[in-house]
Amino acid sequence: MNSLAALQIDPQSLWDFGWSLLSTWAPRLILALITLIIGWKLAGVLGRFLERAMDRKEVDATLRPFLVSLLTMMVRAGVVVSAVTTAGVEATSFAAILASMGLAIGLALSGTLQNFAGGVILLIIRPFRVGDVITAQGFTGKVAKIEIFQTVLVTGDNNTIHIPNGKLQNDSLINYSSLPQRRVDLSFGIGYAQNVEKAREVIQRVIDSSPKILSDPAPRVVVGALSANSVELTVRVWSATSDYWEVFYAMNEQVKEALDQAGIEIPHLPAGMTIVPLAAEEEG
Numbered sequence: 001m002n003s004l005a006a007l008q009i010d011p012q013s014l015w016d017f018g019w020s021l022l023s024t025w026a027p028r029l030i031l032a033l034i035t036l037i038i039g040w041k042l043a044g045v046l047g048r049f050l051e052r053a054m055d056r057k058e059v060d061a062t063l064r065p066f067l068v069s070l071l072t073m074m075v076r077a078g079v080v081v082s083a084v085t086t087a088g089v090e091a092t093s094f095a096a097i098l099a100s101m102g103l104a105i106g107l108a109l110s111g112t113l114q115n116f117a118g119g120v121i122l123l124i125i126r127p128f129r130v131g132d133v134i135t136a137q138g139f140t141g142k143v144a145k146i147e148i149f150q151t152v153l154v155t156g157d158n159n160t161i162h163i164p165n166g167k168l169q170n171d172s173l174i175n176y177s178s179l180p181q182r183r184v185d186l187s188f189g190i191g192y193a194q195n196v197e198k199a200r201e202v203i204q205r206v207i208d209s210s211p212k213i214l215s216d217p218a219p220r221v222v223v224g225a226l227s228a229n230s231v232e233l234t235v236r237v238w239s240a241t242s243d244y245w246e247v248f249y250a251m252n253e254q255v256k257e258a259l260d261q262a263g264i265e266i267p268h269l270p271a272g273m274t275i276v277p278l279a280a281e282e283e284g
Contacts, residue, residue, distance in 0.1 A: 032086040039079030047072040065130075065145035066123055073148060115149040118165035122146060128175045136173035137163050181214065182241045184248050188255055189230030191265040196223060199233060202262045206254045207237055212247050214238040230267040 047068045054064050123146065128134050132143050134153070139161045141153030151168055153161040176182070190199050200221045207219045217238050224234030235255075239247040259266055 028086065032083040035086050036079060036083040039082065040076060043072045043075035043079065046075055065147050066119060069148045112149060114166035115164045118169035119146060119148050121169045122165055127173065128178070132175055132177035134173050134175050136168055137171065139163065177241055180241055181238055182244050184237050184239055184244060184251065186235040186248070186251055187224060188233045188235065189227065189267055190233065191267050192231060194264050196231060198262065199259065199264050202258045202264065203233065203235060203255055206251065206258050210247065210250065212239050212243045
C-alpha cells in the first residue's frame, strides 16, 4: 500500500509543473512564431525592393531573378535560425545538431546544391539570356527567368516549363537567339516535266522582292533531291534572327503563288503527308 501511495501523483503538483512549463516556453514559442512570420514576409519585401532597384539601375535582366531569389533565400534561412534561437535553443546547440546531421542533409540536398551550382555557372558562361529561345531537355521555349535552382521557359503555346539548372548546365542545348542572323531552309517540289531553271528564276524573283531577306550571305536555290513524285528545290536564304518566322511563312506563301502564276506545276502530296518547318523551335 505504501508503495502504491508513493506512485500517486499529486494533482496540484502536476498543475504547478504544467503551468511552470507553459509560462516558461509559451512566450518563447509565440515570439519565435512572430519572428518567423514577420521575417518571412520581410524577405519577400526585400526581394521586391531589390528587383525594383535593379530595374532602375538597368541591371542585366538575366541576373535579376537569380539575385532576388538568392537574397530571399538567405534572409529566410537567417529568419529560421533566429526563430529557433528565440525559442530557447542555443545557437551552439543548434549548430551542433546541424553538424551532426550534415551528412544526411548533404545527401538529401545534393540535387538542390547541384542545381544552385548550375545556376551560378549558367550566369558565368551565359549560354543563354532572358528572352532567348532555346531547346533543352526536350523542351523548346523562350527563357522567362533564371532562378537559383531552376530556369523557367515559356513555350510558343504559352505553357510554363521549369528545368533544373543542374541539368541545363550538364547537358547540351540549342540557343536559337544567340546570333544576329539565321538561315531559313525551305523546300519546294515541282513536277518532273517542269523547267528547273524557270522555277529557279521565279523563286529568285520572290527572294529579291523581300526586304527582310539578306543579300549577304547570298541566297541559294538548288536541286536538293529527286523524289518519287517531284524535283525538290532547296532554298536557303538568310534573315535577321528576329525575322526568321516571318520570312519562313512569307516565302512559303509567295513562292506558291508565284509558281502558280508562272504555270509551274507543284505535285500533290500523298494523302496524310504534310511539309513542316525544318527549324525545331516553335514560334516565340
